[in-house]
Amino acid sequence: MNCERLSIRNHRHVIERIIIKGTLVLDTPTCLGSGDVEGDTDLVILRDSVEDKALLMGSSIAGALRNYLRDYEYGYNAEEICVLFGGQRSEEEGEQSPLIINDAISNTIPHVELRDGVKINSITRTAEDGQKYDLELLEAGTKFDISFELIIENNREKLIRELVIVLQGLESGKIPIGMKKQRGFGRCHVEEWQVWKFDLQKSDERLDWLNFEHWKLGLFSSYPIHKSIEEALGLFLDEKEDKRDRLTIHSTFTLASPLLIRSGQASSDKAPDVVHLKSRRNGEFQPVLSGTSLAGVLRHRAERIVNTLQKNTSIIDEIFGVDFSKDKTKKAKVSRLIVHESVIKKSNDLVQNRIAIDRFTGGALHGALFNEQPIFGSDKTELKLELELRQPKPHEIGLLLLLIKDLWTGDLPVGGTSSIGRGRLQGKTATITLALENKSWNITQASENEPLIIDNSEDLEKFVDALNEEVAA
Structure with missing residues (x-):
């Protein structure tokens, strides 16, 4: 890229970064399917190729959080106006999401449950031919170290408010993840949070962000742990703001x-x-x-x-x-x-x-x-x-x-x-x-x-x- 193109490029003017880490715990069996149909079961869980631990994709978390934010702010099936997740896929000139959500792997090699299901004919009350299936589920109690990073250019108050909405929903068990969420699978909550704020307009905090151990999984033992994300970010929500009918x-x-x-x-x-x-x-x-x-x-x-x-x-x-x-x-x-x-x-x-x-x-x-x-x-x-x-x-x-x-x-x-x-x-x-x-x-x-x-x-x-x-x- 030549100097002329660099001079006219629309650079992002980032003034602050907020890093959030937490411990997510599954409350019910959860189906994080890999899409692989060659296993012993019809649907196997997604695993990390290195450690054989369960893999929770950042895209799965992002989709669940985005839907919850839209429903919370405007009600079900409403038009999306939130800024936390950037532009929609249908927009020709959409903006990049200011929220970075990392993939997460389970803290231990997971225990897997096998569940089978079958479609029952409502008239004969017997199983229908070819409608038997089975799937793998992560057992309740499985833990993941999750990590987020919020990039702030402008609209700081709105971004932090929307971030608190989605993370508080995740914390309180209102946002399930994975497949078959309408049938009780994938319920979860977050036990603990840690938050770091970096004002990039200050040289010492820019260096702190550059030296931060982004790659390190889990909570930092030498840093304060919060039970509530509202307390950690200093913003408390009003329950009356919830528009979900x-x-x-x-x-x-x-x-x-x-x-x-x-x-x-x-x-x-x-x-x-x-x-x-x-x-x-x-x-x-x-x-x-x-x-x-x-x-x-x-x-x-x-x-x-x-x-x-x-x-x-x-x-x-x-x-x-x-x-x-x-x-x-x-x-x-x-x-x-x-x-x-x-x-x-x-x-x-x-x-x-x-x-x-x-x-x-x-x-x-x-x-x-x-x-x-x-x-x-x-x-x-x-x-x-x-x-x-x-x-x-x-x-x-x-x-x-x-x-x-x-x-x-x-x-x-x-x-x-x-x-x-x-x-x-x-x-x-x-x-x-x-x-x-x-x-x-x-x-x-x-x-x-x-x-x-x-x-x-x-x-x-x-x-x-x-x-x-x-x-x-």
Whole structure:
């Protein structure tokens, strides 16, 4: 490049740089797929080629943060006006993002969980041909050392505010990463932060930035550690600034009958033929109700309700999304309903022996003896279900209320072998919240034989009426 071209080049006038490091911890199993289809499973995790540790791409973090910032500032599906991530791909003369996000590798060689899934026919309630898959997941508790660098030319206050928004969302567990986020995978939070500020208009701080050990992973033991990014950057957010329109349902259930969600991997050679799905949490395997299983059950029951009301099932696609690979007649659409994975606390594992019966002779089929290990509940058994619907409409809220009612009364079983009485839940408490309208309702039931106590039941009834009006329309 000659001197003349250098003189007319539009150089960036950087006045400040801020470096941020943190420790990100996975709260639920996470799918960081590599796209490689030649492994033992349909989808394997992305690994570092040198150390065989899990690799979290900076582009994956950036995409999750960018979407969250847009939703937080302007609401879902709004036009993007933020400056933190530069111009959009559609812009011919977009600007480079002032935020640099580095790739991160896990602190240790990760433990991997194998999960399998299958599409169930809503009419026959059996598995569809060719719709079985399996995938690798990073177990909960895996840690990554993440690193950011903010380059400031102008708009300092706006840049730092937007940076605090996205990092506070990451810190508090509001921003999942990886694949299948709508089904509970990829939830995470940040435990600790360290922040360095360099005023490049001062010669000594320019030298400090040049001598900074950018390559060093992890937190610096000789530098202050902050639990809150708001405190570290000196800017505190107002919760009222959040423009995300969403309905959240936090409910507590117990097991009214045994529950069996089949696991795709046996813990040992001597394990029963079928065991309940477990996930490693806090160093031990705990039984879970997966978000994929619960979402499938809710979708099938929603279809049944809508068909009974003689309404077009497009309302189901609007809530649960459309998978183009499974139905090429429809346009792909992401699910607006987020169904989180739930840990089942204080349950018991018992093995039951079963045998298949020949329907013609009435006798036992030869070689058809098998054993299963479902989980059984007690008075202390508890699982918390968490649902979130983005951009809720009144009739959609009404449909979700009917689904929660069916779960609550045990009319809607979850998991497998429901035909022999398994998978029934019993509701205990529920809190329903409409974020933008700042409204909430509480539902409690002390025991199965006690009456329901509902706050402002008339308001909830209006949502169900809206569903009936939608059907009439």
